[in-house]
Amino acid sequence: MKYKLASSYGFCFGVKRAIKIAENTPHSITYGPLIHNKMEIDRLKSSFGVGLTENFDELSSDNTVVIRTHGIQKNELDRLKESSFDVVDATCPYVTKPQEICQKMSAEGYDIVIFGDRDHPEVKGVMSYADNAERVFVVLGADELFTLKLREKIAVVSQTTRKFTEFMQIIQALISASKEVRVFNTICNATGENQEAADELSKEVDIMLIVGGKNSSNTKQLFEICKTNCKSSFLVESASDIDEGWFDGKNFCGISAGASTPDWVISEVIDRVSKI
């Protein structure tokens, strides 16, 4: 069977980079889960001896500590470094950016507005870089801004995975109510890129496979997008889900994968399709 991969699929740049760092640091320990994918964390453990802890007191002096993709809080990072652990930072550069902005703008006396979920580790990490924790405000929508007593100088950043249109609403509301607003677009469009690529590819092919967890919301979104362009779209968790009958009378198969699907699962699917 002839096949083509979407131009963007599967793990994003930051996750791939973090996995490579962990693989290159065998027998290290990650402080918090490296990425949000249990299968991959288990593989790193069994193949590279990479452990996991969320508790500082469980670390021992001979541990090399890998910082997870979403970053950690500044005081935790400082504590690790001061305790003379070898620290290898796998924080995604797109996450480091809002951390640095928060630190710099806060030091310059700006109130910091973060568009995002205050309970998400990434947002907790970004907040922790502010000089003055009382002048950092996390909002999930423009309506929340009206209850805040913001000063005249405001810097605004976004959690990396938020929607651009919603970020724009927050920016608009801030601009109409404040004298000075510094806007930093810190949204990473990795998920959007996967969706655009799947949309394009599913228009070209006569069968489409989307590889990913059946309970993964971004995988299901990809499947829905493909289904509108290509009736023969199938969501498979692994190569063993593939039914060769799907390919009767078909010539060209497109393949995409959700953002939490490891490369080795996708490779097995490619291998199976290429043999049909």
Ligand code: SF4
């Ligand atoms: S910021 Fe973007 S590239 Fe980095 S880990 Fe998150 S989704 Fe991936």
